[in-house]
Amino acid sequence: MKKESRVGPTGDGSGRSRLWGPYLSERQWGTVREDYSPGGDAWSYFPHDHARSRAYRWGEDGLGGICDEKQRLCLSVALWNGRDPILKERAFGLTNAEGNHGEDVKEYYFYLDATPSHSYLKYLYKYPQAPYPYNDLVAVNGSRSRQEFEYELLDTGVFAEQRYFDVTVEYAKADHDDILMRITVDNRGPDEATLHVLPTLWFRNTWSWGEHASPAPKPVLRAAEGPRSTRTIRADHPELGSYDLRCGASAELLFTENETDKARLFGTASDTTYVKDGIGRHVVEGEPHTVNPTQEGTKAAAHHTLTVPAGGSETLRLRLGPAGAQLTLARGFDSVFRDRIAEADAFYGELTPKGAGEDEARVLRQALAGMLWSKQYYAFDLETWLAEHHLTPWSLPKPGVRNREWFHMVSDDIVSMPDKWEYPWFAAWDLAFHAVALSVVDIDFAKQQLELLLRDSFLHPNGQIPAYEWSFGDVNPPVHAWAAYFVYTVEKETTGHADHAFLERTFQKLLTNFTWWVNRKDPSGRNVFQGGFLGLDNIGVFDRSAPLPTGGSLEQADGTAWMALYCQSMLQIALELVEHNETYDELVLKFVEHYLWISASMDRLGDLGDELWDEEDGFFYDVLRLPDGQAVRLKVRSMVGLLPLCASTVFQPQQLDRLSGLGDRLQRFAARHPSLSVTLSQATAGKAGGPRLLSVVDEKKLVRVLSRMLSEDEFLSPYGIRALSRYHAEHPYTFWVHGQEYKVGYLPAESDTGMFGGNSNWRGPVWLPMNALVIRSLLHLYGFYGDELTVECPTGSGVRMNLFEVAQEISTRLGRIFLRDEDGHRPVYGGQPLFRDDPHWRDLISFYEYFHGDNGAGIGASHQTGWTGLVAALMKIFGTLGPDAFRPRTTRR
Structure with a gap:
């Protein structure tokens, strides 16, 4: 294999190679962090309609973007097809109240490739040429009941006749702080079409906040001199230093401020002439005075207008690196991409089990790419946020204000997110499963993530691990210790290095958490x-x-x-x-x-x-x-x-x-x-x-439980283990209290109630994390019982398997969700023919939150590569290890 550069797939070990990464969220609006409402209604307080005009307090969002590790400087892509009412700067979706099954992103985007050091990243966004149907999506979904299907973007007809653009965004590093950006626009439609492409550079607003914050000096972006045939945006930041963004000479440089447009949102005077939505208003509405003619500000875009022939393609090249460096867009630019892609291919080639087919390799690579793209900078200082809500550590609870018992908590970290649109905040047990999946591709980051929630800035003084942003004081399953031991074992077996220091640090913190569980969650003793x-x-x-x-x-x-x-x-x-x-x-x-x-x-x-x-x-x-x-x-x-x-x-x-x-x-x-x-x-x-x-x-109970679990009339789906037995389809369980009926019936897809927002359902679908734990237990039990204990699988089939074979069978069924069948269909996409037949869709894979209990279709958060990324770990385990790795070392009887 070719010798890696120091910015190769795993970096040079110094950490400098990870200074820049895909740490930008896809949604900052509608989060608890941005909620300053009196009643705690985060979705309504900061809706999508405000996002283009209102400066965020705690983070930033964008399409296919990157930023530095403290999100001081951000780079992403904005688009306009000439017909939309607004500039497309971020993904759109429905709030919890708008969706008939809760919140849901209504976009098609895919994480196609990534390396642990972010030396190479590839993202695809599918952008309709027709007006984006914002109002239609809200209205139709709002009119549908929970018993009806969701109304998706494909259902609106905006992709008819393939009238859309494939916008592929790639990043390749020439050095840890020298990032090449390539944007390729493919017109999939039958006619020539125009697309406005605006690579956008901006600073997170850290300078505008009041008495409870510690405002930083204000950075600045300005037009600067550069080599011939280029345009340059100079970024000067007091902490990060100075960077240049180079783009082609045809670009029109537009500057404004990352400040709230108070006039549009609140009918009051804005603090500055040039505001956050100034570039969008200039491009979309043709307003000439909304961008700064002196070409200075805290948000800037390089505006390109591309006319792309039917079936044709156009490519833009940009480069972000240290100010004054030789940042060429010509000689050597494409060779850097070739080198980084070749290194990524070799990296995943070694990672993929021998004997895996092309499609299996594709699923594994995209699953892990999604895991790596889902890293996000997560800033949240609870003491400051609660003070801004007029609470002190000695205040009584205040209606509508969450997390008042978490004054100690401060996050200024890169965190693995469940989903950067639907769940752009950590969840404790999700994060443990993420670490297990990440251990396949990035063991150092996996360990760092497990230690993160056990740091003093996260772990409550009473020993509780924070659950998730909407309620840190809630309880997630205690899987941290299992994940820590798993990751430790993976590193020990694959590298020979037993990181006892990591294990001991983790164990010591988990002792306090275990004590919290024993004292708080066993009230009867x-x-x-x-x-x-x-x-x-x-x-x-x-x-x-x-x-x-x-x-x-x-x-x-x-x-x-x-x-x-x-x-x-x-x-x-x-x-x-x-x-x-x-x-x-x-x-x-x-x-x-x-x-x-x-x-x-x-x-x-x-x-x-x-x-x-x-x-x-x-x-x-x-x-x-x-x-x-x-x-x-x-x-x-x-x-x-x-x-x-x-x-x-x-x-x-x-x-x-x-x-x-x-x-x-x-x-x-x-x-x-x-x-x-x-x-x-x-x-x-x-x-x-x-x-x-x-x-x-014991053995008797084990066989009895497995007889139910492995019955296709109960738990065993063609696509894994269901969360609820199919028995309850014909025999729902009912319980009456004070004349009111409480009922649990089999629901293989979305929830039919609003419990927990309506977008999560454990009454029938297949969930990867629980299946992974079942498989783990079967492998352990096989390690004790060996080949001597067999059970029918499926129950009633007459086929007997040992417990390793049962675990393998369940893993195979889970993998079947994502793999193309003999008809070219991937069950994850339900009955959607576009994903089966169209060459521009059929190899794009989304890793949904959970899956239909009968047909394997993806449900819930559509890009939640988090714990669903476990499919890559299962492919790796069963593609690499056979039963001998788990068989008892002595004969039991």
Whole structure:
């Protein structure tokens, strides 16, 4: 392979190669950060209609953009087709109230390529030549019920006769701060068409805020002299330094300020003559005096007018680099792109499993490209923001103001986002799954992300990990420890480097978080946990994050299983660390004991009516404990009942052999607590010298749960494991309270209720993160039972598989969502023929939030490569490792 440059796919190890990256959001409007309303209605306070005219407080957004690591200087593309009412500077979508299934971006854009160092990036945006149907999308979706399909951009007809432009934006680095930009415009339509292309450079507004902020000196953009046949915008920033943006001589340079147009929005005088929407008004509305004739400001664009023949193409070249450097747009420009693309090809060629087909390689590469494009600069200083809402740490709660208990929290970081339009803010458990997927392509960033939320500036002093922007105090499943150990193991096995320092730092912080869970989420002290909605949104009979209509409390099978998995993961980490520090010996026993109590609480001795395991059904259920002490099992067959399966971890004998006296101590513990003897036997079962298993389910329970999970009439979809059994399509579960019916039925696609905004549904679709945990548990269980335990897969088929083969089968079905079938159709796109037949669409892959439980069509956030990027990790695991990597090292029986 050709020797990499120091800005190659992984950089030079100094971190300088990542100074610039795809850190610009696709939506800053409508976020909690920008919400200064009295009632906390973020969507309405800062709508899309304001975004072009109103300076943001905490971040920036754009199309296919990049920025430096502190988002001081931003570069992206703006477009105008000559017909739209506004300049296209950012993606458009519906707010939560406007969409019949909640918020939803109404654009087609694709992340086609990226390297970890951002040495090469490729983004595609499909822009109609007809007027963009903003009002039509809002009106039609608003008129549809939750039982109807969403009205999508393709449904409006604006792509008819292929009358659209493919706008491809590429970046290639000649050095860590020398970025070449290439914009290629392809006219896919039958007629010549004109497109205005405006590469735009601007500073994030850090200078305009009031008494509670620390305003920075104001930077400046101005026209500058450059080499012949070029135009130059000089950017001078007091921290970042001076940069030049070079573009072709035909460009018209337009300057304004990144300041709010108060006259348009509020009918009051603006603070400056030239405002944020000045360039758009100049280009679209032909207003001559909205751009600064002195060619100076804090926002500037290089305006190009391209007339592209039918089927033709035009290319623009720009270059952003240190002021005064030789930033040529001619000699050597294209060779830099050729080198970076060749390096990216070689990088992904080594990453792709041998034997993978062309389409599999494409899916893996685009999934990981999406993960890397979804990095975002995330600024949020809660003390300042709350002060701007007139709150101090000693204030009483104020209606409409979120997160008042998080004054300590400050983010000034690059964070992996679930989706840079629909979820342009971190979510704790999403981030853990992102790290697992990112470990395939960028192990350093994966580790950094896991440590991020455990820093003092994020982790609450009481030990709670912040959940997500809309409510940092909410609860996400505790998967951080599992992800940290997974990433540690990946690095150890692929590079030979065991990063004990990372593991120990993570473990020490997670100890406080584990204690928070034990103290806050086990109110009865019975090791049965009540975490709230736990990320599974509408999966339950009731809104599990709200007070129950019955009174009483809800003992959760998933909350308790999550804590069992948390114990197992902390135990794994402690066993790894004890090899280098014997003081972790005591913590090993601590987590063994915690696990035994939690596991035993799910199915106590005897067939009792108030425990989570239902012996008659062979399944786990939530238990509703009423105020009078009665207990009722809520018999919904859902992922809640499958999660106990995921709390299964195998320990190799050499790990346990490091602990002198552990066996004796466990026996003494069992003697003191005979009710735990059955659970403890699972920890010690197996042939002498063989692996040991910690599992909530014994072999009998395992087989019974798997018989439901692997039934195609229940959980097993052609595209993975459903979140709710299909049994409930004909047999919905109902519960009556005070004359009101609460019902859970099988919904394979979008939600039919407004619970959790209506854009999330756990009552039937396939979700990648939960499938990944199921697969992980099956591989662990195979590591104990080996080839001797087989089950029918699918149930009733007569085909028997060992647990490795079952895991492989589920992974294959998940991959089928994205791969072209024998008819050239990708299930992810439902029945849309354009994505099947058109050569300009059929190899473009979106990694949706979740997937239709029966046909695999993508649903929810359409570009959520976050945890759906796990498909790349699964392809890598099963494409590289066979059953021998997981088979028990000794024969069990």
